[in-house]
Amino acid sequence: MSALPPFDPADPLGVDELLGPEDRDVRDTVRSWAADRVLPHVAGWYERGELPGVRELARELGSLGALGMSLEGYGCAGASAVQYGLACLELEAADSGIRSLVSVQGSLAMYAIHRFGSEEQKQEWLPRMASGEVIGCFGLTEPDHGSDPAGMRTHAKRDGTDWVLNGRKMWITNGSVSGVAVVWARTDDGVRGFLVPAGTAGFSAPEIHHKWSLRASVTSELVLDDVRLPENAVLPGATGLRGPLSCLSHARYGIVWGAMGAARSSFEAALEYARTREQFGRPIGGFQLTQAKLADMAVELHKGVLLAHHLGRRMDAGRLRPEQVSFGKLNNVREAIGICRTARTILGANGISLEYPVMRHATNLESVLTYEGTVEMHQLVLGKALTGLDAFR
Numbered sequence: 001m002s003a004l005p006p007f008d009p010a011d012p013l014g015v016d017e018l019l020g021p022e023d024r025d026v027r028d029t030v031r032s033w034a035a036d037r038v039l040p041h042v043a044g045w046y047e048r049g050e051l052p053g054v055r056e057l058a059r060e061l062g063s064l065g066a067l068g069m070s071l072e073g074y075g076c077a078g079a080s081a082v083q084y085g086l087a088c089l090e091l092e093a094a095d096s097g098i099r100s101l102v103s104v105q106g107s108l109a110m111y112a113i114h115r116f117g118s119e120e121q122k123q124e125w126l127p128r129m130a131s132g133e134v135i136g137c138f139g140l141t142e143p144d145h146g147s148d149p150a151g152m153r154t155h156a157k158r159d160g161t162d163w164v165l166n167g168r169k170m171w172i173t174n175g176s177v178s179g180v181a182v183v184w185a186r187t188d189d190g191v192r193g194f195l196v197p198a199g200t201a202g203f204s205a206p207e208i209h210h211k212w213s214l215r216a217s218v219t220s221e222l223v224l225d226d227v228r229l230p231e232n233a234v235l236p237g238a239t240g241l242r243g244p245l246s247c248l249s250h251a252r253y254g255i256v257w258g259a260m261g262a263a264r265s266s267f268e269a270a271l272e273y274a275r276t277r278e279q280f281g282r283p284i285g286g287f288q289l290t291q292a293k294l295a296d297m298a299v300e301l302h303k304g305v306l307l308a309h310h311l312g313r314r315m316d317a318g319r320l321r322p323e324q325v326s327f328g329k330l331n332n333v334r335e336a337i338g339i340c341r342t343a344r345t346i347l348g349a350n351g352i353s354l355e356y357p358v359m360r361h362a363t364n365l366e367s368v369l370t371y372e373g374t375v376e377m378h379q380l381v382l383g384k385a386l387t388g389l390d391a392f393r
Helices: 021-037 042-048 054-064 081-094 096-116 119-131 242-276 288-316 322-352 358-370 375-387
Strands: 136-139 155-159 162-173 180-187 190-197 219-229 234-239
Touching: 021 054, 021 081, 042 096, 042 358, 054 096, 054 119, 081 096, 081 242, 081 288, 096 119, 096 136, 096 162, 096 180, 096 190, 096 234, 096 242, 096 358, 136 162, 136 219, 162 180, 162 190, 180 219, 190 219, 190 242, 234 242, 242 288, 242 322, 242 358, 288 322, 322 358, 322 375
Parallel strands: 136 180, 155 180
Antiparallel strands: 155 162, 162 219, 180 190, 190 234
């Protein structure tokens, strides 16, 4: 009988054993990039409420293969769902804003074009988006319609062979730095997707300021005033809400992993602090109450990683249902926030300082909790799946 491997505090369940060499290579590459390009600067970015050099960062992420990385062809990496998830975890361990940049680019804007676009649209946009030359955004949420996209007011009307769009979109990541916006609008034939290039007359993307969450991220409003687009701006493969909702499901999958990155960063900060911070003559990690907190945090963190890994394997096998994504998003973001809050208590007053990552992650996760479906929406998705009864209306 072989000897048991030693207990690893960083991987108490041995999840690394589930990963192949290519999986680890992806994880380590993204972790190294984030440690070099994000971690030394992100506290300052967050404090100032900016993401400087976002276009340069996008090109670097493109060179890593992180943009649209689970898509096939058109310069995309064609990585597995698990590898994409590992990348999201490492990016969000640095900051949720960086992971949001990648998620919106790949899982929303590029995914929409890849799945629903014409071959001409794919050839025009996807290679440049995969390289980071062009940044994309995804316009679905409106000022008065967030959880209920069916009530959207943005509309597109035919005018000869053209389309004319009017409306507003809100809380759009990457909006003001995007070269193309995927905008969803109501038409006489149902909801359709439109590709709106930056610089189109009547289209603007003013940046949203005064945020206390996702501060190291570009967030904008999209304004469409009589925006005229040619017929070939329409995504031909999507009619109705099924199109944008399938994109959201893909993005939510990345959040399932990403939230555990923020949780891991906060847990690691709390664990190191507990080992070195002395009170009453010894490290606070030697007290029972602190150890109970650390144990509970570790349990939820690594359960969440296992859940993310399981959902990734299901996605790679073509068997991941939207309800299962809701399961993961609901659990992992909620538990990640709990881990950050508990980590803050271990750090005491230091927990609110940007010298440590904990409060930054905690405030970022308040946005992650809400976007791509609020807690209540995911509870109702699961409730309907469990009971067969629709409680949305």
